Amino acid sequence: MKYTLSVLVENQAGVLSKVSGLFSRRGFNIDSLAVGVTADPTVSRITIVADGDEYVVEQLEKQLNKLIPVIKVKRLIDGEFISRELCLIKVHCAAAKRFEVIKIAELMNAKVVDVAVSTITLEYCETVEQISTLIDLVKPYGIREIVRTGTIAIDKGKASVQG
């Protein structure tokens, strides 16, 4: 089961190493981790997508809470949050196939951000599921490189993560 956690931390040196060290030390498996500053410049927000059962994710929450610079840990509830990941995909693409790839991009709402003689690069900001659909669609042309930011997530409606 996948869990999405929003973690507010003090925006200071060493916090990310404390958080990431915890995962390896305690044997937690994480799918992605994305970090950036919040509206309050002294606070950063880390979004973690982790894999595990209820016991694992509860331990993960509690151990994160024990780290002194961690202000708040919130488990986002399935169906009640919006998640996005930004992805750049460089596809092998000779001129003859270029139109096909552009068509797929249009269909999926991805943006063409770079075109070269033998490659075409797509920018895609979507959910993890949509991203894997796009990757499947362009895979037959040959993928040269993929860069992903990791998932970020926000509550739907009025709910929010506050320190």
Add this chain to the structure above:
Amino acid sequence: MVKCLQAEGVDTVFGYPGATICPFYDSLYDSDINSVLVRQEQNAAHAASGYARAKIKPGVCVATSGPGATNLITGIATAYMDSIPMVAITGQVRSDLLGSDSFQEADITGACEPFTKHSYLVKKTEDLPRVFKEAFHIAATGRPGPVLIDVPIDIQQNEIESFEYPETVEIKSYKPNTKGHIVQVKRAVELIKQAKRPLIVSGGGVLISGAKLKLQQFAEMTQIPVLSTMMGIGVMPSEHPLYLGMLGTHGRRCANKALHTTDLVIVCGARLGDRAIAAPDQMSENTTKIIHIDIDPAEIGKNVKVDIPIVGDMNHVMKKLIENIGDFKINDEWDAEVKDLKAHYQNKISTFDGYVEPRTLIGKLSSMLKSKAILCADVGQNQIWCANNFRIREGRFFTTGGMGTMGYSIPCAIGAKLGLKKRDVVVVCGDGSFQMSLNELSTIVQNNLNIKIIVMRNYRLGMVRELQDNLYNGRHAMTILNDSPDIVALAKAYGIDSAEVSSNEDAEKYINKIVESDKPFVLVCQVHPDTPSIL
């Protein structure tokens, strides 16, 4: 930094100087703080641990950068596992050299990350008062633990315009919950009232929060029998009718038997590690219900499934339990059954002629000491002998139950003695653990510390040897300590009087004599190598 320590009321620090911590030591030299020079940095941390446990406030240890700091690590990790409040101060290379692999540079905050509750690498001299204030606060509150402050030498040398020590701490992200939720307490009370065979398991959290007497009062009010973990030894006087002893792999059989038949366990300030509960799944599979009270929410439900969690300070929660329990008392059948268990599983001890029987000796030791004596046990068979046989009255039992660090007892005793000078402080260690920290005999002599050391000498690493007997076909790989030095001569070389005995009669004679003296003493007891840990 010295002013910060004074503002925190620190009267003793344990440490070892070096180039990058010299500015601090130079200022300390003029202060009224007692600076104790140990003989290896690891022991500075263990001594600070002993001091912290005796005084129930953070102990302070100091080391220089690089090797000094890395030597501290085992001591810091020990304090972390045993939840001991501690502030460790390390010197560091000049700020502008950080990260350049300069002489005696080590990333100590990075290295200690897994074993510290928090750590600071100080970048501005102006930050020192705030950092010290926060460090002492974090070390002592919530679940106690070690906090590391790493200070580059230039930060120590800079002058600041005015020194002002903050009165309060404001850490947005650190507000430990000390008050147990009253609804949870009431649910717990209901469960206790329904239970037919309840038990209390008490751990080190009861001692560190100062809730010992409240727990005794609760047990006496309700007549619920009490077990303890190794870190919880001393929660009840050993001879208390309600006390069944230590549980776990090396615990008392009556304690473990009771645990197997209980229907409700009230876990107080214990994390139930694998040495306490070897098969936690079995425990939650049967009908046993569990109430778990701990200050650290991460411990609740980590090792054992819990029915009613209560996050809070033992002192506060115990008070609430006492207020709410009414006149509930356990039923007579359970009471009788527990008494039977206790009578039935009296350990019968086999003896070897021409040797000291350590369990019998430790059983009698307490009666030869003052009631509030502190016993520091090391790690190995000696620890189990002490845990199961020392009869605590009003005193304390210090050992490392979480980390199990050999060589802990002697430096721990140094800290304990400096913390509580009037108490009898006795060390029990093996000849293996003695040799891990015998260099601290110098510290004992230099500081005129009246510490009695009993070395249980069997020329073996007894506990591992026992493991080899049971699991490795008796192949005693590297557990034989033959050709070790003459400990009596060694102690005398350090200037400490010493004697060797090979019968309990002689050992008792010596102990009765040496407790009268205000000088340290090393008593070497010849113990038969086949003397087992338990039974």
